Amino acid sequence: MxxxxxxxxxxxxxxxYQLMGHEVRPCSVAIGLGSHDLGVADATVDLYRRGMMPLMVFTGATSPTTRDRMPRGEAVHYRERALELGVPAAAVLVEPRARNTGENIRFSRSLLEENGVDVSSALIVSKPYEERRAYATARKLWPAVEFVSTSAPMxxxxxxxxxxxxxxxxxxxxxxxxxxxxxxxxxxxxxxxxxxxxxxxxxxxxxxxxxxxxxxxxxxxx
Structure with missing residues (x-):
C-alpha cells in the first residue's frame, strides 16, 4: 500500500516519539533484541567496532514473523551475522529462549549473571520504532542498571x-x-x-x- x-x-x-535520542557511550554490555530485522545485529556490531562495549548478548527465539526467515532462532542468526562481520566469538553470548521484550531482559540478565559479567550499564539495541518500549521494559525489570537505548540511524x-x-x-x-x-x-x-x-x-x-x-x-x- x-x-x-x-x-x-x-x-x-x-x-x-519512539526514538529516545540517547547519546551513545561506552557501557558494560550491549543487548541486541531479536526480531525479523538483521539490522539490529548490524547496529550492535557497529557499536562494538566503535569500542562502546566489550561484550554483546543477542536474545530471541522465533515468532510467526521470523520462523521461516530465521529458522535457527533470532539470537542465533544475529550471532552468525556478527561473526560474518568479524566479531570474535568470545565477544558474543546467545540467549535463545526469549519470546517477548520482558523475557529478552530477564533471560539476558540471568545469562550475564551465570557468566560472571558485572553489569552497571547496558546498551539496548532494538528496531528504531521500539527504542522507547525496550528502554521502559529494561528500566522496570533491571532497575539497578543504567540503560542507553539505541538503534540503527534510519x-x-x-x-x-x-x-x-x-x-x-x-x-x-x-x-x-x-x-x-x-x-x-x-x-x-x-x-x-x-x-x-x-x-x-x-x-x-x-x-x-x-x-x-x-x-x-x-x-x-x-
Missing part, C-alpha cells in the same frame, strides 16, 4: 523501504505505542509521558484500521 499523506504524517509522529521512509511493507511498519508502530499506554499499569514497564499529539495520531491510525499488531485485552505482556 501507499499511505496517504495524513496517514504518513501520523506515522511519523509515532516514529519520532528515517521512517528508509525503514519502510528496507522492510518493503509500509502497512506492516505502520501496524507495528501502532502496536508499540499501545504497549507504552497499557503495559505500565500491568507492571511490565515504567510509565512515560505520551504527548497528546502522539496519542491523537495513534487513535486516528487505529480508526483507519492499522490494528493488526494491537494486543487483545486478554493478551499477556511482552
Amino acid at each position: 501507499t499511505p496517504t499523506q495524513d496517514v504518513w504524517d501520523d506515522t511519523q509522529r509515532l516514529w519520532d 528515517t521512517l521512509e528508509e525503514y519502510a523501504d528496507a522492510i518493503g511493507d509500509a502497512r506492516l511498519v505502520i501496524d507495528m508502530l501502532v502496536g508499540s505505542l499501545q504497549r507504552l499506554l497499557i503495559y505500565p499499569e500491568q507492571g511490565f514497564m515504567i510509565s512515560q509521558e505520551v504527548p497528546q499529539e502522539v496519542t491523537a495520531a495513534y487513535e486516528r491510525l487505529c480508526a483507519q484500521g492499522f490494528t493488526s499488531r494491537l494486543v487483545p485485552d486478554t493478551a499477556r505482556g511482552e
Whole structure:
C-alpha cells in the first residue's frame, strides 16, 4: 500500500516519539533484541567496532514473523551475522529462549549473571520504532542498571523501504505505542509521558484500521 499523506504524517509522529535520542557511550554490555530485522545485529556490531562495549548478548527465539526467515532462532542468526562481520566469538553470548521484550531482559540478565559479567550499564539495541518500549521494559525489570537505548540511524521512509511493507511498519508502530499506554499499569514497564499529539495520531491510525499488531485485552505482556 501507499499511505496517504495524513496517514504518513501520523506515522511519523509515532516514529519520532519512539526514538529516545540517547547519546551513545561506552557501557558494560550491549543487548541486541531479536526480531525479523538483521539490522539490529548490524547496529550492535557497529557499536562494538566503535569500542562502546566489550561484550554483546543477542536474545530471541522465533515468532510467526521470523520462523521461516530465521529458522535457527533470532539470537542465533544475529550471532552468525556478527561473526560474518568479524566479531570474535568470545565477544558474543546467545540467549535463545526469549519470546517477548520482558523475557529478552530477564533471560539476558540471568545469562550475564551465570557468566560472571558485572553489569552497571547496558546498551539496548532494538528496531528504531521500539527504542522507547525496550528502554521502559529494561528500566522496570533491571532497575539497578543504567540503560542507553539505541538503534540503527534510519528515517521512517528508509525503514519502510528496507522492510518493503509500509502497512506492516505502520501496524507495528501502532502496536508499540499501545504497549507504552497499557503495559505500565500491568507492571511490565515504567510509565512515560505520551504527548497528546502522539496519542491523537495513534487513535486516528487505529480508526483507519492499522490494528493488526494491537494486543487483545486478554493478551499477556511482552
